[in-house]
Amino acid sequence: MILSAEDGKLFYELWMPLLQYANKRTKMFPDIKFKKDTAIDVRFGRDMAEWIWNHTEVIDDYLKEHPGMKEDHKNILSGWKRCIRGHWFVERHLKSGSVFLGKTPYVFLVQGIVSSFEEMIGMYGTPVMIEAALIPFRDKIITDGIVSAISIRIGSNMKASMKDEYMAAKKNGNIITSLTEDVYQTILERDRMREEEKQQNNIVQFPLKSAQEEEVEEDDYDDYDDEDDYYLDDLPEENHEYMTLFRNDLTASNLSSRTIDHHLENIDLFMNEYLWGWEEAHMVEGTARIDAFFMEFYIDQRFWASPTSVRQTAASIKKFYRSMLNHGKISEKAYQQVEITIQNRKEEWVQELRRTDEEDDDYDDFF
Numbered sequence: 001m002i003l004s005a006e007d008g009k010l011f012y013e014l015w016m017p018l019l020q021y022a023n024k025r026t027k028m029f030p031d032i033k034f035k036k037d038t039a040i041d042v043r044f045g046r047d048m049a050e051w052i053w054n055h056t057e058v059i060d061d062y063l064k065e066h067p068g069m070k071e072d073h074k075n076i077l078s079g080w081k082r083c084i085r086g087h088w089f090v091e092r093h094l095k096s097g098s099v100f101l102g103k104t105p106y107v108f109l110v111q112g113i114v115s116s117f118e119e120m121i122g123m124y125g126t127p128v129m130i131e132a133a134l135i136p137f138r139d140k141i142i143t144d145g146i147v148s149a150i151s152i153r154i155g156s157n158m159k160a161s162m163k164d165e166y167m168a169a170k171k172n173g174n175i176i177t178s179l180t181e182d183v184y185q186t187i188l189e190r191d192r193m194r195e196e197e198k199q200q201n202n203i204v205q206f207p208l209k210s211a212q213e214e215e216v217e218e219d220d221y222d223d224y225d226d227e228d229d230y231y232l233d234d235l236p237e238e239n240h241e242y243m244t245l246f247r248n249d250l251t252a253s254n255l256s257s258r259t260i261d262h263h264l265e266n267i268d269l270f271m272n273e274y275l276w277g278w279e280e281a282h283m284v285e286g287t288a289r290i291d292a293f294f295m296e297f298y299i300d301q302r303f304w305a306s307p308t309s310v311r312q313t314a315a316s317i318k319k320f321y322r323s324m325l326n327h328g329k330i331s332e333k334a335y336q337q338v339e340i341t342i343q344n345r346k347e348e349w350v351q352e353l354r355r356t357d358e359e360d361d362d363y364d365d366f367f
Contacts, residue, residue, distance in 0.1 A: 001097040002112040003137065011113050011137060014077055015145065019048045021062050026051060042146075043307075043354060049144050050308050053133050056081040079136040082184040087150065088134075089127045091162045093118040097141075097177075099166055100134070101127075106187065107169035108134060109177045110141045121149050127162050129154070136179035235272055242283055242324065243267065249323045266316035274298075283324065287334040290317060290341045294349040299356055307350045314342050314349070 003011065023029050028051065029044050052058060059081055063074055088102040098117040100108040112120065121128055129150040132143045169175050176183055246267060250260045274297050275281045281289065298313065299305060318338060325335040 001095060002114060002116050003140070003142065007137065008114040010073075010076075011142070011145070014073060018052065018059070018062055018077065019045065021065075022048050022052050022055075022058055025058060025061075046146050046306055047308055049133065049146050050306060053083045053085050053144075056083065076137060079179070082179050082181065083133050083135050083144075084179070084184075084187065085133040087129060087131050089129055089154075089162055090117060090121065091127045091166050093122075093126065099175075100132075101162055101165055105165075105169070105174070107166055107175050108141055109175050110134060110143065113142055113145055117147075120147065124149050124151075127154055127159060134179065139178045141177065141179050235276060236282060239272060239276065239283065242271070242329065245327050245329075246320050246323045249326070250319075262312065263316045263319060266313045267320045269298075270313070270317055271320075284330055284334065287321060287330060287338050290314075290338065291345050294345070295352060299349070299353050305353055307353060310349050310353055311346065314346050318342050 002008065023032060023044075026048075028047060032044055059077055063069070063077060069077075086102050088100045088108075091099040091101050093099075093116070094109070097109040097111045100110050102108075110117065121130065129152050131148045131150060132146070134141055135144055136142075243264065247260065247264060250263055255263075270293060271283055271286060274293050275283065275286045275289065278297060279285075279289065286293075294310065294314075298310070321330060321335055321338045324330045325332065
């Protein structure tokens with residue numbers, strides 16, 4: 001199911017100028033030239049969209065500078081502040097749209113813009129994991145037009161669990177077909193309550209799970225090879241101590257809970273999944289393996305990686321090792337090595353990601 005031809009055209013008529021406006025604001029891509037009816041660079045669209053969804057107040061600024069816009073168009077643009085980003089499992093395709101699972105217990109019915117999701121990602125079969133931002137368009141749910149399929153193996157138990165989740169939502173009439181303000185606020189409130197519960201417990205659990213994965217049991221991954229997995233019992237005890245120290249330092253810095261979670265997820269990926277899960281190396285050894293992490297693991301394995309996520313992950317690693325230095329877990333010399341590596345190599349990691357994007361045929365970006 002897709003938008004009408006008229007609405008599909010309207011989406012891009014509203015979306016493209018917003019991207020251009022955000023680019024003028026940020027100057028992230030100063031050399032980009034906009035031409036009517038010409039496709040724009042995928043990397044530009046992805047990075048600018050990511051910035052917009054992290055700074056949705058820019059939509060209000062844009063609307064203030066365009067007071068003559070039609071009221072209906074204003075309402076559509078304003079509704080995009082109700083964006084929900086994440087990694088989703090497309091469980092099945094229906095005539096009325098595709099079923100997106102991710103924010104348990106919510107099940108979303110999402111429509112394509114000019115092409116259905118079955119056309120765009122049908123080669124992967126279902127269920128398939130994707131990265132996408134869900135936004136409202138009038139009384140429907142669509143994406144921002146940028147969707148990346150992620151190559152992972154999904155076990156039979158997990159498939160069955162997704163099917164049960166969809167069938168339960170269908171039976172109970174809980175499939176969300178429109179991102180109204182009430183629906184959006186309900187989702188935010190549930191996330192807020194979950195975050196408060198985590199803060200009250202003040203316990204760091206490993207491996208960290210994203211919001212989309214929280215309700216999935218480990219048994220759902222029984223089809224994975226044991227040698228490729230890492231679980232709580234496999235991690236060195238000191239890793240728990242390091243992450244707890246880091247979390248305490250982040251909390252003391254008065255960062256938002258969302259920012260804290262991003263830093264923790266990045267370090268969980270670096271220290272637990274990469275260092276320990278792939279290299280069987282400890283935290284201290286990681287000071288000399290940051291370049292290898294980005295060049296040999298992050299860019300190859302994280303199919304949703306972007307220049308922004310590379311820079312953010314590098315910032316998390318630097319902040320983490322500063323915390324470890326402050327707690328006497330690494331030497332000053334080791335921390336200097338971290339600083340020098342990130343300073344000298346960060347832009348090369350970004351360029352390598354862009355080169356990989358241009359050559360990689362293993363997954364598709366749709367815009």
